Amino acid sequence: TGMVRDNKRRKMSKSLGNSPDALQLIEEFSADGVRYGLMSSAAAGGDILFEDKLCENGRNFCNKLWNALRLVKGWEVVENAENEAVAQKNRLAAQWFQEKFQTVLASMESDFQQYRLSEALRGLYSFIWDDFCSWYLEMIKPGYEQPIDRETYEATLDIFSNLMVALHPFMPFVTEEIWHVLRERAEGDDCCAQRWQKPGTADLQLIDNMEKAKDVISKVRDVRNQGVLMRGVNNTT
DSSP states (O other): OOOEEOTTSOBOOTTTTOOOOHHHHHHHHOHHHHHHHHHHTOOTTSOEEOOHHHHHHHHHHHHHHHHHHHHHHTSOEESSOSSHHHHHHHHHHHHHHHHHHHHHHHHHHHHHHTTOHHHHHHHHHHIIIIIIIIIIHHHHOOSTTOOEEHHHHHHHHHHHHHHHHHHTTTSHHHHHHHHHHHSOOOTTOOGGGSOOOOOOOOOHHHHHHHHHHHHHHHHHHHHHHHHHHHHHHHHHO
8 A cells, every 4th residue: 555645745644734634524525525535546556645626526426426316316207208219219328338337347346356446436436427427317318397217217226226336335325325215125225235246248339339429429519519609709799
């Protein structure tokens, strides 16, 4: 393990007065936020360059998870999708996410074997923030004040639950809370008691096709945003 240093690369010590108050950090950023800050900066064998910003990132991540939970639990659920096209689109989104999740689990498994805990956490963080919150939920999100079909809803609850199991060793408090809010659980059916998920074989072709589609969508959005910006500039000149 490395040594904890401040952002000036000085060893943290009481004599220098550069050691943070752990309880104050927890009060400001939450216990999970502080855990994230420490673990995300703790590269295997290297020194930890610690600063409050890392804990702030952890707190923001907790907020992101909680907002995703509020979104999902706020949907009205009906038995059937609006039409078959919507049903197929949602099934494809769930299948893509599950397949990519297998590659993330495999990467985490490799990181664990090499004691690269910070790399494992950062990879999972990126997957949840970008692929789950920014892409998957947007893919399946029903229109304004429209319901979601039960098949998609149940698949999303399963996906969200599995993500909390994977994240639980790093951020145990928020994941346990979300785990129990997602579904009614039997007594003792806690997130901390779940078996670690082993990666399966992933459909790499499906993942690659979806990544290409995401790239096209992102570029279209960029062009659209640039057009809006240019129109705003022209309107002010």
